[in-house]
Amino acid sequence: MDFPDGFLWGASTAAHQIEGGNINSDWWQREWGHLPGPAIAEPSGDAADSYHRFPQDMALLAEAGLAAYRFSIEWARIEPEKGWVSRAAIDHYRRMVDTARENGLEPVITLHHFTNPVWFAREGGWLTDASVDAFRRYVEAALPVLEGVSLVCTINEPNMVSVLADPEVGFPSIGLPPGVPDVTDRLIAAHRAAVELVRSTGSQAGWSVATQAYQPEPGAEEVAAEYGWSREDVFLEAAKGDDWVGVQAYTRTVIGPDGPREIPDAAERTLTGWEYYPSAVGDGIRNAWKRAQAPVYVTENGIATADDRRRIDYTTGALEAVHACIVDGIDVRGYLHWSALDNYEWGSYRPTFGLIAWDRETFERHPKPSLAWLGGVARANALPVPPPGR
Numbered sequence: 001m002d003f004p005d006g007f008l009w010g011a012s013t014a015a016h017q018i019e020g021g022n023i024n025s026d027w028w029q030r031e032w033g034h035l036p037g038p039a040i041a042e043p044s045g046d047a048a049d050s051y052h053r054f055p056q057d058m059a060l061l062a063e064a065g066l067a068a069y070r071f072s073i074e075w076a077r078i079e080p081e082k083g084w085v086s087r088a089a090i091d092h093y094r095r096m097v098d099t100a101r102e103n104g105l106e107p108v109i110t111l112h113h114f115t116n117p118v119w120f121a122r123e124g125g126w127l128t129d130a131s132v133d134a135f136r137r138y139v140e141a142a143l144p145v146l147e148g149v150s151l152v153c154t155i156n157e158p159n160m161v162s163v164l165a166d167p168e169v170g171f172p173s174i175g176l177p178p179g180v181p182d183v184t185d186r187l188i189a190a191h192r193a194a195v196e197l198v199r200s201t202g203s204q205a206g207w208s209v210a211t212q213a214y215q216p217e218p219g220a221e222e223v224a225a226e227y228g229w230s231r232e233d234v235f236l237e238a239a240k241g242d243d244w245v246g247v248q249a250y251t252r253t254v255i256g257p258d259g260p261r262e263i264p265d266a267a268e269r270t271l272t273g274w275e276y277y278p279s280a281v282g283d284g285i286r287n288a289w290k291r292a293q294a295p296v297y298v299t300e301n302g303i304a305t306a307d308d309r310r311r312i313d314y315t316t317g318a319l320e321a322v323h324a325c326i327v328d329g330i331d332v333r334g335y336l337h338w339s340a341l342d343n344y345e346w347g348s349y350r351p352t353f354g355l356i357a358w359d360r361e362t363f364e365r366h367p368k369p370s371l372a373w374l375g376g377v378a379r380a381n382a383l384p385v386p387p388p389g390r
């Protein structure tokens, strides 16, 4: 199964999940109970110390055969106090861009990946109109980091930001809460402002949506359409006119006449409790292509598992689904695996998504067989055809 020439193969991370010591962010402050919100089981602490160890992390990806590294830059480090921009933080992220290039990796930069500066959160975050301008000013300050970077993601999973925006609304046992309309509008406005700024540097701008593969049971098509709108589709439609759209897919949600269905007992589950469903990425790509009408990059896809053979199996299934989309004429331009490293999965280190493990005390890196495997696929720009019956 050959992939198109120039197809971009890589791996993704996010600052708060791997850098460590992100003390001026709202997440850190919540982890320690300094900001209101539901209790968080485990603090992020030093994470993988990738703030200091990024050269080694990048070198491991490049040596394995990958050609791109997606990482996020941290607003809380760049603007730790409202209106004050840290030159040292800008320089740090610029060094990351240069180091990626020196390793032969294409840097793909995310400007916002869930975390905010604590001052922004204290002022009400995305629940206030001032958020749009605050984000625009941050992006303007961060532009020096983007010089020469081809692909920039403005906001990671804006749909998750919206569905989690109302602290009063808890997480249902299955599915997601609906998006908060005002927050969705502000995120779209913030995205539009950021797209314009990003394009002024010559970079290609887009955003990445958490696609949930909403699959209607027969007769539940309208319920599924209504369910998917505020949680996914509005964000994909808002990507119309962008240079690209990002798909981030892990599992599916089956929708019956009364809404999302429980995962069947017999289904395999991953360490996040999600159904093992590799072809979710195909559903996500098809929905993104239909709605955004822009070239698609898979900016995240992967599995939380302690069994690296299941990671390879899952990723094989996912890449088969990506390939089928390409065969059907969809302009899919790259696949960035989640994640380069095991990381802080928003409250816990237990769900391990990484191609690279690391020691919690020494930070020593331990590449898993899946890294060499994915690097091999990247080098060949082809997926070995699976044995019959796989």
Ligand code: IFM
Pocket (backbone or CB within 6 Å): 014, 017, 157, 210, 248, 300, 338, 345, 346
């Ligand atoms: O870890 C997250 C990431 O931050 C956003 N997309 C989904 C991943 C797995 O839950």
